[in-house]
Amino acid sequence: MSSDAIIEVAHVSKLYHIYDSPKQRLSQLFARGGRKHYREFAAIRDLSFRVERGQTVGVIGRNGAGKSTLLQMICGTLTPTDGEINVRGRVAALLELGAGFNPEFTGRENVYIASALYGLSRQQVDARFDRIVAFADIGAFIDQPVKTYSSGMFVRLAFAVIAHVDAEILVIDEALAVGDVFFQQKCMRFLRQFQANGGTMLFVSHDTSAIVNLCRTALWLKKPSTSEYVMGDSDEVCKAYLRDFYAQQVQEEPRAGDAAPDLAAPAPAQPGAVSFTPDTLQPSVVQISGFNAGGESFGRGGGRFVDACFVNARGQRIDTARAGEPVAVRLQVRIDQQVxxxxxxxTIKDRLGQFIISESTDQAFRSSRVVFAAGDLVTVEFAFRMPELLQGHYMVDIAFAEGQGHDHVQHHWIHDAIALSSLNGRLVQGICGLPELSLRLARTPVGAELPA
Ligand SMILES: Nc1ncnc2c1ncn2[C@@H]1O[C@H](COP(=O)(O)OP(=O)(O)OP(=O)(O)O)[C@@H](O)[C@H]1O
Structure with missing residues (x-):
């Protein structure tokens, strides 16, 4: 194995035995002379690649492409039929909901058992148990059997364990890094910190934007049962994957019930010009949560947030807003020492914890030397038009700092202080729509053009 590779996969294949009937399976048990009563199916065929220490590699591929099979082999829970896999480092995986948890045991007992499987001693688990429980945030359920847990609680505890076992390699199936939106942000913060600290990660997702966002390199398992694999720059690989994805959709037969447009039917009278205003473009609706005062926070405490909310143009608190509507984020801070x-x-972040929009008062406040005294209650409002956000969940971080430009200290930063949920029917990709977009269509029928 080359010296800097932490994972090396060399000519690996995984064949599954497919039995067409239970009888065939039984016959195989008693088969003699190497007779086969099954078909062989290659989930992975002759795959080779390597991952350097500190790399994050995204793994993409259509359903059934072999992603789970590959990752299970890297984790050591499946054995390759052919080839060799070398892994140098402690691997922790979030592939199957709480795999390794015993449903009859309590969360506490499972934390000890699962951590021991990752090589931690009892004393080491004792020392980090409180942090694990705080991360999972499942309260008194930690002493209940995990069979009583909701699937969200399961994921929380499973993620909390893998976040505390000093893994050098994390294998994450994005679909499982769920739970509620607050917990998802906590996981993304942990994953980004793990990357920044030089950890190695394999990240499986169907979502190319998530892959491009988190990974420099991507591995595309192109066609099930073939040895067609592409590995390279995540942006390039994802572009090729999307091209292929859409090309295949065109080739696929129309589904039953998909009515083809009747091109022979007389077309309705065609207007020469149509305009679409921001209102007729059906702006999205954004749902807004209350203030998550207990959100994860840090800072030296010269002041602390006591409220954060969205208000409308009349200054009233709101829990929904239409994109394009004038709104404001109103923040209130109690000052504890002179500032x-x-x-x-x-900061508005997307579900992957990526900063989408960040604004601060720094530039604006610099010209006037503002000073707050201990005991002041300060209110600040950022007024803007609600952006047109792609459908999905977002979080607002809020921060209160002191100083200018880069030379500042944080007094109170709250992660995920307000949750936003955009119900957008218009945008299909990207991050935001254009503010105040209107559209105009002009059509000059054949023969009606004016001579030049
Ligand atoms: N134990 C098994 N026995 C037989 N076939 C299997 C077994 N496990 C997986 N397969 C098959 O191997 C192929 C690859 O499966 P795998 O779960 O690795 O794909 P995947 O890319 O993870 O799919 P998805 O995105 O749907 O989770 C599939 O066709 C699947 O049906």
Missing amino acids: VYPAFGI
Whole structure:
């Protein structure tokens, strides 16, 4: 194995035996002379690649492409039929809901058992148990049998364990890094920190934007049962994957019930020009949560947030807003010690924890030397038009700092202080729509053009 590779996969194949009937399976048990009563199916065929220490590699492929099979082989829970896999480092995986948890045992007992499987001693688990429980945030359920857990609680505890076993390699199936939106943000923060600390990660997803966002390199398992694999720059690989995905959709037969447009039917009278205003473009509706005062936070505590909310143009608290509508984020801070050159910031993050929009008062406040005294209750409002966000969940981080530009300290930063949920029917990709978009269509029928 080459010195800097932490994972090396060399000519690996995994064949499954497919029995067409239970009788064939039984016959195989008593088969003699190497007779086969099954068909062989290659989930992975002759795959070779390597992952360097510190790399994050995204793994994509259509359903049944062999992603889970590959990752289970890397984790050591499946054995390759052919080829060799070398892994140098402790692997922790979140592939199957709480795999390794015994449903009859309590969460506490399972934490000890699962951690021991990752090589931690009892004393090591004792020392980090409280952090694991705090991360999972499942309260008194930690002493209940895990068979009583909801699937969300299961994922929380499973993720909390793998986040605390000092893994060098994490294998994450994005579909399982769920739970509620707050917990998802916590997981994304952990994964990004793990990357920043030089950890190695394999990240499986069908979502190419998530792959491009988190991984520099991607491995595309192109066609099930073939040895067609592509590995390279994640952006390039994802572009090729999407091209292929859409090309295949065109080739696929129309589904039953898909009515083809009747091109022979007389077309309705065609207007020469049509305009679509922001209103007729059906702006999305954004749902807004209350203030998550207990969100994860940090800061030196010269002041602390006591409220955060969205308000409308009349200054009233709102829990929904239409994209394009004038709104404001209103933040309230109780000052605990004198603050010179205060600054406030808001950041809207997507579900992957990626900063979409960040604004601060830094530039604006610099010209006037603002000073807050201990005991002040300060309110600040960022007023803007609600952006047109792609459908999905977002979080707003809020920050109260002191100082100018890069030279500042944080007094109170709250992660995920407000949750937003965009119900958007218009945007299909990207991050945001254009503000105040309107459309105009002009059509000049054949023969009606004016001579040049
Ligand atoms: N134990 C098994 N016995 C037989 N065939 C299997 C077995 N496990 C997986 N397969 C088959 O191997 C192929 C690859 O499966 P795998 O679960 O690895 O794909 P995947 O890319 O993870 O799919 P998905 O995105 O749907 O989770 C599939 O056709 C699947 O039906």
